[in-house]
Amino acid sequence: MSDSRPDLVIYGSPVSPFVRKVAGVCIAKGVPYEIEAVNVFDPPAWFRDISPMKRIPVLRDRSVAEEGVAGTIADSSAICAFIEKKHPAPALYPEDPMALGEALFIEEYADTALAMAGGLGIFRPIFFAISKGEEPDLEKARNAWANQMPQIFDVLEARLAGREFFAGGALSIADITVACVLMQVSLVAETPLDRWPALAAHFAAMQSLELIAGPYAAAEKVIRKALPTRFDLT
Numbered sequence: 001m002s003d004s005r006p007d008l009v010i011y012g013s014p015v016s017p018f019v020r021k022v023a024g025v026c027i028a029k030g031v032p033y034e035i036e037a038v039n040v041f042d043p044p045a046w047f048r049d050i051s052p053m054k055r056i057p058v059l060r061d062r063s064v065a066e067e068g069v070a071g072t073i074a075d076s077s078a079i080c081a082f083i084e085k086k087h088p089a090p091a092l093y094p095e096d097p098m099a100l101g102e103a104l105f106i107e108e109y110a111d112t113a114l115a116m117a118g119g120l121g122i123f124r125p126i127f128f129a130i131s132k133g134e135e136p137d138l139e140k141a142r143n144a145w146a147n148q149m150p151q152i153f154d155v156l157e158a159r160l161a162g163r164e165f166f167a168g169g170a171l172s173i174a175d176i177t178v179a180c181v182l183m184q185v186s187l188v189a190e191t192p193l194d195r196w197p198a199l200a201a202h203f204a205a206m207q208s209l210e211l212i213a214g215p216y217a218a219a220e221k222v223i224r225k226a227l228p229t230r231f232d233l234t
Contacts, residue, residue: 110182141189176212187223
């Protein structure tokens with residue numbers, strides 16, 4: 001009997017925006033994948049071997065190797081670039097050099113500045129506390145929403161400049177990354193974007209795509225067990 005398992009395995013959890021980013025790229029390209037749960041806070045020894053930074057996601061390509069370090073790639077940006085190279089259509093990285101540079105910058109900006117403010121500043125103080133039976137640190141979350149997020153939204157609004165996509169006039173890794181990371185905040189809090197109309201329109205459009213909505217639904221299913229409703233941070 002032939003092996004019906006997909007070649008690509010994503011180690012991690014759909015609660016991670018970076019796992020959802022990789023899943024979204026796979027969905028956009030029609031590439032089968034599966035997610036194998038790994039507790040990043042207490043990972044098994046085999047995972048430590050393939051994730052030097054002890055972070056998720058890590059990708060395994062079973063067509064290369066079924067176990068060990070061979071066939072694995074750590075870091076969501078490296079993984080997405082690999083998938084693009086192995087499955088080039090439809091392209092998610094612009095062909096034009098300047099557009100490519102812009103897409104890669106926006107991807108990095110979302111993975112760092114947006115993820116720090118939204119993840120460490122909002123998601124963790126709320127959900128991590130609740131999952132431990134503690135009161136959410138709404139003061140910290142509200143401070144991040146009021147004092148950290150606006151300047152990040154200003155940058156994204158300016159980079160969009162009223163366009164539908166961030167780079168190259170088409171869906172790219174930039175759009176996927178921004179949506180996945182911003183939706184980390186949406187898991188625990190309302191995300192009103194009235195002050196940033198281009199970003200608001202982009203966010204709404206991205207949420208309607210299965211490559212964003214599907215992985216997000218899996219994350220929301222986990223979150224809603226502990227947090228039935230979102231907080232208002234305004």
